[in-house]
Amino acid sequence: MTITTEFRLRSSALPLVSIPATLPPDKIVCSHALCLEPDARVFIVEIDAEDDVSEAQLAALDEVVTVTPLGDRGDTTVYKLTVELDDSISPAFDPERFDGAKMKSTNITSEGWHETKEFKDYETFHDFHTTFENHGISLDLISITPDQSSSNDRTGDELTDRQREALTLAVSRGYYESPRQVTAAELAEELDISQPSLSSLLRRGERQLLTSSLDVQEHINTLSK
Known part of the structure; x- marks a missing residue:
């Protein structure tokens, strides 16, 4: 049975929280993430064009390795960011640990990540939750909803x-x-x-x-x- 969860991750070491913490946007949206190696990730982010954030400002952030502008999407500017993960949290972002999890767009503020994610079962979510907590990242569960259509033996x-x-x-x-x-x-x-x-x-x-x-x-x- 797949489940859909909504939760908040809170830690100052989380990737990309430095953008709303130091630059004009109150919030940015991450629409995709790709793991390159254990300590680096590529994020596709959308930033409100009215906030007027430049490529140079993003590149100046300590965690950002490279910045690639991808153009505009409606009222937002899209960037591809290669980010070096903090050593304290990089194991928690290892995608091989949670291959049954599917990320939806994530809202990122200076306080952390507001995320909706689909998991293949409760056990996978529990492992995800425990791993993040063990690496100093607080997870506040907002909601969890089972997909009844994916289960034929529990109706x-x-x-x-x-x-x-x-x-x-x-x-x-x-x-x-x-x-x-x-x-x-x-x-x-x-x-x-x-x-x-x-x-x-x-x-x-x-x-x-x-x-x-x-x-x-x-x-x-x-x-x-």
């Missing part, structure tokens, strides 16, 4: 939308890991509900998934009478 589980949302968040945040990486109270706060309500959602959702996958609903209904 008919009869979860409510709220149960699915709670279970999806719990899995993505490491609630079912050993040891747990998030508390029930923290999950409840993210969902803006009470901890008892969260526990009830998880318990009912877990029960529904188990009964659906094990095909024991009829036996449980009999015992409940």
Whole structure:
């Protein structure tokens, strides 16, 4: 089952955050990234033409190795930037670790990256999350949505939308890991509900998934009478 995630990455060592931090744009858009070698990446970025950022200004940034103007796209100017990654974070950007992840356009500000990314499964996202956190890059999950059309063996589980949302968040945040990486109270706060309500959602959702996958609903209904 593929999943679509929206999240923020926060670290002063992230590539390209130096542009909105030191030059006129409040935000730039990265539409593509390509890994050349472990410590270097090529980024295709779009900068609002009204901000009047020059090739020389971009080339003067410490992290930028080369700058290639690619022309205009609407109201934006497009550049190809070769960027040298900070040694502290370059392992986190190794594409071979996350070949099941597909990047959509990323908004970059001086505070970090606001990104939407598709992953082939929850495990791949969890590895992605853990790797970035281990390299000092905070990941704040905004939303996570499973693509039900990509799964043929999990339809008919009869979860409510709220149960699915709670279970999806719990899995993505490491609630079912050993040891747990998030508390029930923290999950409840993210969902803006009470901890008892969260526990009830998880318990009912877990029960529904188990009964659906094990095909024991009829036996449980009999015992409940």
